[in-house]
Amino acid sequence: MPTITLLTDFGIDDEYVGLMKGVILSINPSAAIVDITHQIDPQDLIQAAFTIKSSYCYFPKNTVHLIVVDPGVGGKRDIIAVQMMGHIFIAPDNGVLTLIYDEGNIDAIVRIENSTYFLKSVSQTFHGRDIIAPVGAHIANGVELNRVGAELGLRDIVRLPDLRSSISQKGELIGKIVSIDRFGNLITNIESKQVNDYCQRDQSCKPQIWIGQNIVVGITTTYESAAQNQPLALIGSRGFLEVAVNKGCAKQHFNVKKGDRVKVII
Amino acid sequence: MPTITLLTDFGIDDEYVGLMKGVILSINPSAAIVDITHQIDPQDLIQAAFTIKSSYCYFPKNTVHLIVVDPGVGGKRDIIAVQMMGHIFIAPDNGVLTLIYDEGNIDAIVRIENSTYFLKSVSQTFHGRDIIAPVGAHIANGVELNRVGAELGLRDIVRLPDLRSSISQKGELIGKIVSIDRFGNLITNIESKQVNDYCQRDQSCKPQIWIGQNIVVGITTTYESAAQNQPLALIGSRGFLEVAVNKGCAKQHFNVKKGDRVKVII
Amino acid sequence: MPTITLLTDFGIDDEYVGLMKGVILSINPSAAIVDITHQIDPQDLIQAAFTIKSSYCYFPKNTVHLIVVDPGVGGKRDIIAVQMMGHIFIAPDNGVLTLIYDEGNIDAIVRIENSTYFLKSVSQTFHGRDIIAPVGAHIANGVELNRVGAELGLRDIVRLPDLRSSISQKGELIGKIVSIDRFGNLITNIESKQVNDYCQRDQSCKPQIWIGQNIVVGITTTYESAAQNQPLALIGSRGFLEVAVNKGCAKQHFNVKKGDRVKVII
Numbered sequence: 001m002p003t004i005t006l007l008t009d010f011g012i013d014d015e016y017v018g019l020m021k022g023v024i025l026s027i028n029p030s031a032a033i034v035d036i037t038h039q040i041d042p043q044d045l046i047q048a049a050f051t052i053k054s055s056y057c058y059f060p061k062n063t064v065h066l067i068v069v070d071p072g073v074g075g076k077r078d079i080i081a082v083q084m085m086g087h088i089f090i091a092p093d094n095g096v097l098t099l100i101y102d103e104g105n106i107d108a109i110v111r112i113e114n115s116t117y118f119l120k121s122v123s124q125t126f127h128g129r130d131i132i133a134p135v136g137a138h139i140a141n142g143v144e145l146n147r148v149g150a151e152l153g154l155r156d157i158v159r160l161p162d163l164r165s166s167i168s169q170k171g172e173l174i175g176k177i178v179s180i181d182r183f184g185n186l187i188t189n190i191e192s193k194q195v196n197d198y199c200q201r202d203q204s205c206k207p208q209i210w211i212g213q214n215i216v217v218g219i220t221t222t223y224e225s226a227a228q229n230q231p232l233a234l235i236g237s238r239g240f241l242e243v244a245v246n247k248g249c250a251k252q253h254f255n256v257k258k259g260d261r262v263k264v265i266i
Numbered sequence: 267m268p269t270i271t272l273l274t275d276f277g278i279d280d281e282y283v284g285l286m287k288g289v290i291l292s293i294n295p296s297a298a299i300v301d302i303t304h305q306i307d308p309q310d311l312i313q314a315a316f317t318i319k320s321s322y323c324y325f326p327k328n329t330v331h332l333i334v335v336d337p338g339v340g341g342k343r344d345i346i347a348v349q350m351m352g353h354i355f356i357a358p359d360n361g362v363l364t365l366i367y368d369e370g371n372i373d374a375i376v377r378i379e380n381s382t383y384f385l386k387s388v389s390q391t392f393h394g395r396d397i398i399a400p401v402g403a404h405i406a407n408g409v410e411l412n413r414v415g416a417e418l419g420l421r422d423i424v425r426l427p428d429l430r431s432s433i434s435q436k437g438e439l440i441g442k443i444v445s446i447d448r449f450g451n452l453i454t455n456i457e458s459k460q461v462n463d464y465c466q467r468d469q470s471c472k473p474q475i476w477i478g479q480n481i482v483v484g485i486t487t488t489y490e491s492a493a494q495n496q497p498l499a500l501i502g503s504r505g506f507l508e509v510a511v512n513k514g515c516a517k518q519h520f521n522v523k524k525g526d527r528v529k530v531i532i
Numbered sequence: 533m534p535t536i537t538l539l540t541d542f543g544i545d546d547e548y549v550g551l552m553k554g555v556i557l558s559i560n561p562s563a564a565i566v567d568i569t570h571q572i573d574p575q576d577l578i579q580a581a582f583t584i585k586s587s588y589c590y591f592p593k594n595t596v597h598l599i600v601v602d603p604g605v606g607g608k609r610d611i612i613a614v615q616m617m618g619h620i621f622i623a624p625d626n627g628v629l630t631l632i633y634d635e636g637n638i639d640a641i642v643r644i645e646n647s648t649y650f651l652k653s654v655s656q657t658f659h660g661r662d663i664i665a666p667v668g669a670h671i672a673n674g675v676e677l678n679r680v681g682a683e684l685g686l687r688d689i690v691r692l693p694d695l696r697s698s699i700s701q702k703g704e705l706i707g708k709i710v711s712i713d714r715f716g717n718l719i720t721n722i723e724s725k726q727v728n729d730y731c732q733r734d735q736s737c738k739p740q741i742w743i744g745q746n747i748v749v750g751i752t753t754t755y756e757s758a759a760q761n762q763p764l765a766l767i768g769s770r771g772f773l774e775v776a777v778n779k780g781c782a783k784q785h786f787n788v789k790k791g792d793r794v795k796v797i798i
Contacts, residue, residue: 001561005550011448012278012544015321016503018271018302022324025298029267029326032557033300034565036550042449043513055547058554058661060561071513074488124487126503129324182543183574221656222606237548237658247575247603277714278544281587282769284537284568288590291564295533295592299566308715309779337779340754390753392769395590 002140003032003060007052008068008128009040016126020066020133023119027137034059043071045096045160047258050178050189053099054238056087064140066132067091074124079131080157081145083107088145090136092127095160109157113149165190173198173207173264175241180258184249186211188262190241195219198264209233210263211243211254223247268406269298269326273318274334274394275306282392286332286399289385293403300325309337311362311426313524316444316455319365320504322353330406332398333357340390345397346423347411349373354411356402358393361426375423379415431456439464439473439530441507446524450515452477454528456507461485464530475499476529477509477520489513534672535564535592539584540600540660541572548658552598552665555651559669566591575603577628577692579790582710582721585631586770588619596672598664599623606656611663612689613677615639620677622668624659627692641689645681697722705730705739705796707773712790716781718743720794722773727751730796741765742795743775743786755779 004024010016021033036055040048048069056065070077070092078093085104090112091097112131115122117138122130135148165175165188175190199205206218216233219241226232226246231253236242243262245253270290276282287299302321306314314335322331336343336358344359351370356378357363378397381388383404388396401414431441431454441456465471472484482499485507492498492512497519502508509528511519536556542548553565568587572580580601588597602609602624610625617636622644623629644663647654649670654662667680697707697720707722731737738750748765751773758764758778763785768774775794777785 003554003557003561005554007547009448012301012303013305014445014447015273015302015317016447018300019321019324021300022269022271022321022326022329025269025300026324026326029269029298032561034550034553034557035544036547037544039545051547055551055554058551058558060554060558063554072490075490123503125489125500125508129503179546181546181548182541223657224604224607234657237655237661242657275714278567278569279571280711280713281539281568281583282713284566285587285590287566288535288537288587288592288595291535291566292590292592295535295564338756341756389769391755391766391774395769 001030001032002028003034003063004136004140005034005036005059005063005065006038006068007036007040007048007055007065008038009042009044009048010038010068012038016128019129023129023133024137027134028141031137031140040069041258043069045069045094046163047179048096049099049160049163052089052097053103056089056100059087061086064088064090064136066128066136067096068128068132069096070094070127073127079112079127080109080152081112081135081139081148082109083145088139090132090139093158095158098160098163101154101159106154108145109152109154110145110149111152114147117143117148163189165194175262177256177258177260177262180251184245184251185236186243186250186254186256186262187236187238188241188243190262190264192235192239192241195235195241195264199266205266208265209241209243210265211256212260214254216243267296267298268294269300269329270402270406271300271302271321271325271329271331272304273302273306273314273321273331274304275308275310275314276304276334278304282394285395289395289399290403293400294407297403297406306335307524309335311335311360312429313445314362315365315426315429318355318363319369322355322366325353327352330354330356330402332394332402333362334394334398335362336360336393339393345378345393346375346418347378347401347405347414348375349411354405356398356405359424361424364426364429367420367425372420374411375418375420376411376415377418380413383409383414429455431460441528443522443524443526443528446517450511450517451502452509452516452520452522452528453502453504454507454509456528456530458501458505458507461501461507461530465532471532474531475507475509476531477522478526480520482509533562533564534560535566535595536668536672537566537568537587537591537595537597538570539568539572539580539587539597540570541574541576541580542570542600544570548660551661555661555665556669559666560673563669563672572601573790575601577601577626578695579711580628581631581692581695584621584629585635588621588632591619593618596620596622596668598660598668599628600660600664601628602626602659605659611644611659612641612684613644613667613671613680614641615677620671622664622671625690627690630692630695633686633691638686640677641684641686642677642681643684646679649675649680695721697726707794709788709790709792709794712783716777716783717768718775718782718786718788718794719768719770720773720775722794722796724767724771724773727767727773727796731798737798740797741773741775742797743788744792746786748775
C-alpha cells in the first residue's frame with residue numbers, strides 16, 4: 001500500500017482536505033493517506049518548510065508527500081515534484097521545499113504540466129484538489145516523474161531566504177522561533193548540530209539562551225529536568241533547540257510569538 | 267476497498283468520531299474511511315447540506331457517505347439511506363440531504379429500520395455510532411438497500427426551505443453566506459450557473475456584489491486578481507460565488523457572519 | 533488488516549500525530565490507524581482514562597490501542613503493554629489505564645524494554661514516536677507480548693486515585709464532571725449501574741442531580757425530553773450520567789468546568 005501524506009494550511013473546518021483524499025482514492029484506492037498537519041498558519045511557508053523537513057523521514061520509502069501552502073494559487077507560480085532519497089514531494093514552487101533541497105541528494109525535479117494526470121476540470125482556486133492530489137495519486141501508482149513534466153535544475157526553483165540560524169559579528173548564534181506547539185514549547189530554527197559546533201562539542205558547555213530579555217542557562221535532556229513551572233532548554237524531538245517550561249507553557253511564561261528572536265551565547 | 271465518508275458536527279475534541287470508525291472497521295475491516303469535516307457548526311443543517319453537495323462527487327463511485335448532524339436524535343425523526351448516481355447517503359431525515367435530491371436521478375430511498383444491521387445495544391443519544399455507522403459499513407460490504415428498510419418516495423422525506431438564492435422583485439439576485447472558510451473567504455449559496463444566467467452569459471458582465479453596505483465590482487478568477495488586502499469576488503472551488511480578500515480575511519474586512527445576505531446587481 | 537488506535541494530548545496543530553502514523557506504516561503498511569482523539573487536555577490523565585474506557589470496546593478484537601498522555605516522558609516512568617479481553621493497550625505506566633484494569637480479566641502486563649522494537653534513535657522527549665508507535669506496530673504484526681519485555685503483576689503498576697464516584701456519609705452519590713463535549717454536555721464519572729443501584733433499580737425513581745447550587749430532577753432518555761433551552765439529565769452514550777440542555781449548552785447554562793462536583797440525591 002503506497003503512503004501519501006498531506007501537509008497544508010487548510011485547517012479542518014472545511015471540506016478541502018477531505019476532497020483531496022476523495023480524489024486520491026478515486027485514482028489509487030489502496031493508498032494509505034496520512035495527515036501530517038493542516039494547521040500550518042495560513043500561508044506561512046517557513047513553518048511548513050520546517051515541518052516537512054522534520055517529518056518526511058519517519059515515513060516509508062516511496063511515500064509521496066503533498067504540501068499545499070499556496071498563496072499564489074491560480075497565478076504564475078509552477079507546481080513541482082521533487083524526488084529525494086526515495087521520497088517524492090509535490091508542492092507549489094514557492095520555496096516551501098527549501099529545506100528539503102538541503103537534506104540530501106536530489107534525484108529529480110520536474111515542473112508538473114501534463115494535464116493527463118489532472119482532474120478533467122481544473123479550478124483556479126484549488127490546485128490541491130485538481131492537480132496536486134491526482135498527480136500525487138498517479139505517482140504513488142507508479143507513474144514516472146518524467147511523464148508528468150519537464151525536468152528542472154536546482155537553479156530554476158524558488159528558495160526561501162533566511163531560514164537558517166546564523167552567527168553574529170559578536171560571535172552569537174542567532175535564530176528564531178519557527179513553531180510553538182500545543183504545549184507552548186518554543187521550537188527554534190537552531191539545529192542540534194549548530195549548537196554542538198558552537199559549543200565545540202564540549203559536553204560541559206553551558207550556553208545562555210536568550211528569549212527577549214530572559215535567559216535560560218544550559219541545555220538539558222528532558223522536560224522534567226527543571227523544577228515544576230521552571231523554564232529549560234533542550235534539543236527537541238525535531239532535532240532543534242527548544243525552550244519549554246516543565247508542566248507549564250513557555251509561550252505564556254516568556255510572552256513570545258512565532259518569529260521572535262532566540263540568541264545563544266557561550 | 268470501499269470508501270466511507272463522515273460528515274458531522276461532532277468536532278474532534280471527543281471520542282465520537284473515533285467510535286464510529288471502530289464500529290465500521292469491526293464490520294468492514296478494509297474500508298477506507300475519510301473525514302469530510304466534523305466542524306459543521308452544531309446542528310447547522312444548512313452548512314452541512316452545502317458541504318455534502320460540494321463534496322460527494324470527488325469520491326469514487328459506490329462510496330457510502332454518512333452524514334450525522336442530528337438535533338433530533340432519539341426522537342421521532344427517521345434515518346434514511348439514499349442512492350443517487352452510484353453514491354449512497356445515510357443521514358437523519360431532517361433535510362440535510364435536500365441539495366442531494368436535486369443533484370440527479372434518485373435511484374432509491376429507504377427508511378432504515380432493520381435492526382439486524384444495528385449495534386446490538388442502541389442508545390438514544392448516539393445513533394451515529396449505533397445505527398448509521400454499522401448500517402453504512404454493511405451497505406459498503408454489499409448489503410442491498412432493500413434489505414435495510416422499506417422504500418420511501420421523494421414526497422415522504424423532509425426538505426429544508428430557502429436554501430437557494432432567488433431573484434427579487436427589483437430583479438436582484440439575492441443569496442446569503444452559508445460558510446466562511448479558514449481563510450475567511452465568504453462562500454455563498456449563489457451558484458456559478460445562476461450568476462451566468464443572471465449575466466445572460468455575457469462574459470463582459472460586471473455585476474455589483476453587495477455585502478451589507480459594501481460593494482465589490484466584477485467577478486474575477488484568482489485570489490491574486492485584486493491588490494493585496496483588497497476584496498474580490500470569484501467562483502470558488504465549490505462552484506459558488508465567493509467573496510475574498512487577497513492575502514487577507516474577508517470575514518474581518520466586511521465584519522460579516524454566516525447567514526448574512528449577499529446581493530448581486532447588474 | 534490490524535487496527536491501531538491513537539489517543540493523545542498532542543492536539544492537531546503539530547506534526548506529532550502524523551509522525552507516529554509514519555512510523556507505524558513503516559513497520560506495518562496495512563494497519564488501519566484510527567484517531568480516538570488528540571484533544572485530551574494537556575497531561576489530563578483522568579480525562580484520558582475515561583475516554584479509553586468508553587472507547588476500546590467499539591473496535592475489533594486484536595486492536596492495539598496507543599495512549600500517549602505522558603507528562604513524565606524521558607523520566608523514570610515505565611511504558612507498559614496490557615492485554616485484556618482481546619485488546620492490547622500500550623501507554624506510560626502513569627495510571628492512564630486505571631479503568632481498563634477494572635474492566636475485565638487482565639491476560640498479561642509487560643514492561644516494554646526490548647529496544648529491538650524501538651526506533652534506532654530514541655529521543656528523550658517523544659517516546660510516542662520512538663517507542664510506543666513502533667512497538668505497537670510490531671505487536672499488531674503479531675509479535676508476542678513476552679518478546680517486548682518482562683511480565684508485571686497488577687500490584688506493580690500505577691493507579692490513579694479517586695476516579696470513581698462514591699457514597700457520602702449522608703448517603704448521597706458524589707461524582708464529578710470528567711469531560712465536557714463539543715455540545716457543552718457535562719459528562720460525569722457516575723456510571724449508569726451506580727445510578728441504578730442507588731435508585732435500587734426503581735424505574736420511577738426521580739433523583740435530584742445537583743450541579744453547584746442548581747438542581748435537575750429526574751433522569752430522562754433523550755436530549756429532546758426537556759423543553760428547548762431547558763436542562764435535563766440522562767445516561768449518555770458512554771454509559772455515564774450526563775447533564776445537557778436541549779439544543780443548548782449545559783456548560784454555559786450552569787457555568788461549570790471539568791472537575792466540578794456533581795451530587796445525586798434521592
